[in-house]
Amino acid sequence: MPTNFADRLNIAVREKQSCTVVGIDPRLSQLPAPxxxxxxxxxxxxxxxxxxxxxxxxxxxxxxxxxxxxxKPQIAFFERLGPAGMAAYADICAAARKLGLLVIADVKxxxxxxxxxxxxxxxxxxxxxxxxxxxxxxxxxxxxxGSDGVRPFIEAAKANGKxxxxxxxxxxxxxxxxxxxxxxxxxxxxxxxxxxxxxxKEVVGESGYSSVGAVVGATYPEEAAVLRxxxxxxxxxxxxxxxQGGGAEDVRPSFNGDGLGAIVNASRSIxxxxxxEPWKQKFGETxxxxxxxxxxxxxxxxxxxxxS
Amino acid sequence: MPTNFADRLNIAVREKQSCTVVGIDPRLSQLPAPxxxxxxxxxxxxxxxxxxxxxxxxxxxxxxxxxxxxxKPQIAFFERLGPAGMAAYADICAAARKLGLLVIADVKxxxxxxxxxxxxxxxxxxxxxxxxxxxxxxxxxxxxxGSDGVRPFIEAAKANGKxxxxxxxxxxxxxxxxxxxxxxxxxxxxxxxxxxxxxxKEVVGESGYSSVGAVVGATYPEEAAVLRxxxxxxxxxxxxxxxQGGGAEDVRPSFNGDGLGAIVNASRSIxxxxxxEPWKQKFGETxxxxxxxxxxxxxxxxxxxxxS
Numbered sequence: 001m002p003t004n005f006a007d008r009l010n011i012a013v014r015e016k017q018s019c020t021v022v023g024i025d026p027r028l029s030q031l032p033a034p035x036x037x038x039x040x041x042x043x044x045x046x047x048x049x050x051x052x053x054x055x056x057x058x059x060x061x062x063x064x065x066x067x068x069x070x071x072k073p074q075i076a077f078f079e080r081l082g083p084a085g086m087a088a089y090a091d092i093c094a095a096a097r098k099l100g101l102l103v104i105a106d107v108k109x110x111x112x113x114x115x116x117x118x119x120x121x122x123x124x125x126x127x128x129x130x131x132x133x134x135x136x137x138x139x140x141x142x143x144x145x146g147s148d149g150v151r152p153f154i155e156a157a158k159a160n161g162k163x164x165x166x167x168x169x170x171x172x173x174x175x176x177x178x179x180x181x182x183x184x185x186x187x188x189x190x191x192x193x194x195x196x197x198x199x200x201k202e203v204v205g206e207s208g209y210s211s212v213g214a215v216v217g218a219t220y221p222e223e224a225a226v227l228r229x230x231x232x233x234x235x236x237x238x239x240x241x242x243x244q245g246g247g248a249e250d251v252r253p254s255f256n257g258d259g260l261g262a263i264v265n266a267s268r269s270i271x272x273x274x275x276x277e278p279w280k281q282k283f284g285e286t287x288x289x290x291x292x293x294x295x296x297x298x299x300x301x302x303x304x305x306x307x308s
Numbered sequence: 309m310p311t312n313f314a315d316r317l318n319i320a321v322r323e324k325q326s327c328t329v330v331g332i333d334p335r336l337s338q339l340p341a342p343x344x345x346x347x348x349x350x351x352x353x354x355x356x357x358x359x360x361x362x363x364x365x366x367x368x369x370x371x372x373x374x375x376x377x378x379x380k381p382q383i384a385f386f387e388r389l390g391p392a393g394m395a396a397y398a399d400i401c402a403a404a405r406k407l408g409l410l411v412i413a414d415v416k417x418x419x420x421x422x423x424x425x426x427x428x429x430x431x432x433x434x435x436x437x438x439x440x441x442x443x444x445x446x447x448x449x450x451x452x453x454g455s456d457g458v459r460p461f462i463e464a465a466k467a468n469g470k471x472x473x474x475x476x477x478x479x480x481x482x483x484x485x486x487x488x489x490x491x492x493x494x495x496x497x498x499x500x501x502x503x504x505x506x507x508x509k510e511v512v513g514e515s516g517y518s519s520v521g522a523v524v525g526a527t528y529p530e531e532a533a534v535l536r537x538x539x540x541x542x543x544x545x546x547x548x549x550x551x552q553g554g555g556a557e558d559v560r561p562s563f564n565g566d567g568l569g570a571i572v573n574a575s576r577s578i579x580x581x582x583x584x585e586p587w588k589q590k591f592g593e594t595x596x597x598x599x600x601x602x603x604x605x606x607x608x609x610x611x612x613x614x615x616s
Contacts, residue, residue: 025423028436043436076419076426082441083398087391110416110450111384112480112547115333118384128336128351133390142418144452144475146482167452172420174454181491181499188489188496195485244420 004205005138005163006213006235010260012069012102018300019255019307021104021237022064023267024073024092026053030272032288035059050084053077057092060271061099063292067300070102070137072237072265090134103136104237108167110142110149117152124156124164138163140215140237143192150199157203157211163235164212168193168227171217171240189223190230197231209235209260216254218246218264225253228261236262241299242269248302259307270295312513313446313471314521314543318568320377320410326608327563327615329412329545330372331575332381332400334361338580340596343367358392361385365400368579369407371600375608378410378445380545380573398442411444412545416475418450418457425460432464432472446471448523448545451500458507465511465519471543472520476501476535479525479548497531498538505539517543517568524562526554526572533561536569544570549607550577556610567615578603 013019028042028049036042039052061071073096078089093103109119123139125132143150143166153164169179169189179189186194193214200210210233216224218240228236236254240246241264254262273279273295274288283291321327336350336357344350347360369379381400386393401411417427431447433440451458451474461472477487477497487497494502501522508518518541524532526548536544544562548554549572562570581587581603582596591599 044438046435046438046441049436074419074423074426076417076423076430079430080426080435080441082430082435083391083395085441086394090391108418108450109384110418110475111382112478112552115382115384118382118388122384122387122390127354127388127390128357130352130354133354133388133393142416142450142452144450144486145478145480146485146487148480148482167418170420170453172453172456174456177454177503178452178496178500179454181489181496183489183491183496188486188491191489192486239420 003161004203005157005161005211006209007205007207009069009102009163009235009263010207010209013260013263013307016067016069017304017307018068019263019303020068020296020299021070021072021263021265022060022068022270022296023265024057024060024071024271025267026056026077028052030275031056032274033285034288046081047084050081050088053081053085054088054091057088058095059289060292061092061096061101063289064296065099065101067296070104070263071096072104072106074106074267093134093136097135097137102138104138104140104165105134105136106140108140108142110145112145113148113151116149120152120156124153124160124162126160138165140165140167142167143195147195154199154202154212162211165215165237166192166196166212168196168214169216169220169223171219171244175217175220193227193230196234200234204233207260209233213237215239218250219244221250221253228253228256232256238262238264242266251303252306255306264303266299270299311469312511313465313469313519314517315513315515316469317377317410317471317543317571318515318517321568321571321615324375324377325612325615326376327571327611328376328604328607329378329380329571329573330368330376330578330604331573332365332368332379332579333575334364334385336360338583339364340582341593342596354389355392358389358396361389361393362396362399365396366403367597368600369400369404369409371597372604373407373409375604378412378571379404380412380414382414382575401442401444405443410446412446412448412473413442413444414448416448416450418453420453421456421459424457428460428464432461432468432470434468446473448473448475450475451503462507462510462520470519473523473545474500474504474520476504476522477524477528477531479527479552483525483528498534501535501538504542508542512541515568517541521545523547526558527552529558529561536561536564540564546570546572550574559611560614563614572611574607578607
């Protein structure tokens with residue numbers, strides 16, 4: 001009997017005393033030299049580039065596994081490399097899960113019901129009785145198509161102990177263009193939040209949280225406070241910390257006061273920490289791994305008051 | 309110098325006298341026996357299943373290449389099979405393009421700007437100066453994140469002669485849950501349409517149509533009429549014909565009266581025609597290829613008044 005995803009997440013947050021999610025978003029030009037040197041021709045050959053991503057992503061997972069509850073590999077960067085990139089993606093997800101990390105596939109998929117079922121199978125399984133094509137613990141989902149496009153993911157959450165995070169308020173500058181349109185006194189993202197809350201009631205775990213979560217950007221703290229009040233049982237996946245500009249104060253409204261309620265993602269500021277201050281000065285490019293660990297520890301420290 | 313996508317599409321529609329788009333959406337349990345027999349263990353082995361999908365998809369492309377302007381492989385069904393499925397997807401797209409078909413990657417991707425760039429690279433290229441990871445002619449895009457999530461695809465349309473179709477009004481039963489919320493007298497999907505129109509102005513071809521298209525479901529003909537009037541230069545990709553219930557009268561409002569303006573997708577009713585009446589009675593399962601051709605010709609006939 002698989003445990004509820006929200007319960008698994010909350011246990012991991014408590015155990016690690018960390019709400020940090022490390023985003024695995026490789027970009028070829030930013031990979032540290034020691035990785036690139038082992039993969040000559042990575043810039044001209046997608047399969048070689050995918051090998052470099054695989055090594056980098058698996059190493060990131062090893063480095064952060066003792067420190068954080070979850071990683072969030074962003075599939076777009078792997079898709080960019082074609083089929084070889086997708087194979088690397090699957091391998092990194094599998095390696096991270098083997099290390100005891102929860103893996104959130106950042107895929108932002110959306111489609112009509114029968115097609116959404118295929119996406120759900122792909123990441124939340126099972127496929128034909130066996131393992132999913134890309135077995136992970138949770139996915140991000142875009143709900144523009146409404147309930148029938150979300151339903152298969154909810155069913156997988158119930159049947160397989162998986163989770164989903166539905167885009168409510170995204171972290172990007174143009175997020176408000178459609179999300180802020182106002183209908184009967186509530187903006188679109190509040191209407192989405194209302195549905196997320198309803199859908200979530202079906203998959204509430206022993207910790208009181210649902211396996212149907214919400215993506216709520218760190219870059220809009222006021223909206224986060226409104227959403228936190230609206231959806232008390234919904235776990236928030238909070239992107240936008242670090243490179244996108246959000247800080248510890250910006251993510252505070254996403255928490256519930258019980259040390260739970262939100263997990264906070266940082267990608268570039270951790271995985272490429274070696275190329276950014278203060279780590280750049282402290283660690284050389286050959287010590288990129290130490291920089292990853294140091295940046296992760298620092299983020300844990302910054303957010304510690306929120307999880308304890 | 310690559311030709312504008314909308315021009316390429318319109319030339320193909322005129323040449324083939326067809327606005328039919330064949331959706332390549334394989335489902336293992338519905339593949340015809342002759343394909344399954346050549347791939348024993350397809351139900352227990354994702355790589356074998358992917359081989360079956362590859363053969364089926366490539367054969368579909370060969371069968372319909374003389375008859376239609378474009379195919380639309382749905383990536384979810386391939387993603388379901390993991391990395392091997394994605395390799396089959398890439399091969400089918402490449403084979404179809406080699407046959408002169410335009411390939412619309414139905415991926416409905418969405419993300420923040422820097423990540424959307426990676427998705428755009430993946431399908432509309434180029435990647436590091438070479439070919440895209442999954443080289444196709446156009447993609448479907450979900451605009452919930454607003455302009456910055458759409459911008460990379462528009463830039464690729466301009467630079468590489470590619471196209472995109474943005475989800476405006478989807479064909480599924482719950483489409484209206486968020487798309488019908490009303491802001492200042494206009495529903496959300498009309499606000500999206502307004503943006504699609506604006507974005508499209510940057511990529512208008514010699515035919516007067518833009519390479520920034522819209523997805524407008526056949527199952528909502530009244531909305532299609534409103535949208536057609538709102539976006540006269542926008543090509544519509546119309547799903548929902550056939551298995552989802554739309555007929556020729558339902559897609560008429562999506563056309564412009566000049567024989568252009570819309571392309572109409574059918575998937576299951578064509579690729580699995582052998583298992584559906586009237587073709588089931590006429591062709592045996594071993595003649596599934598004849599059924600594909602017959603169903604495609606029939607759909608062309610039904611829609612002929614709209615394109616000539």
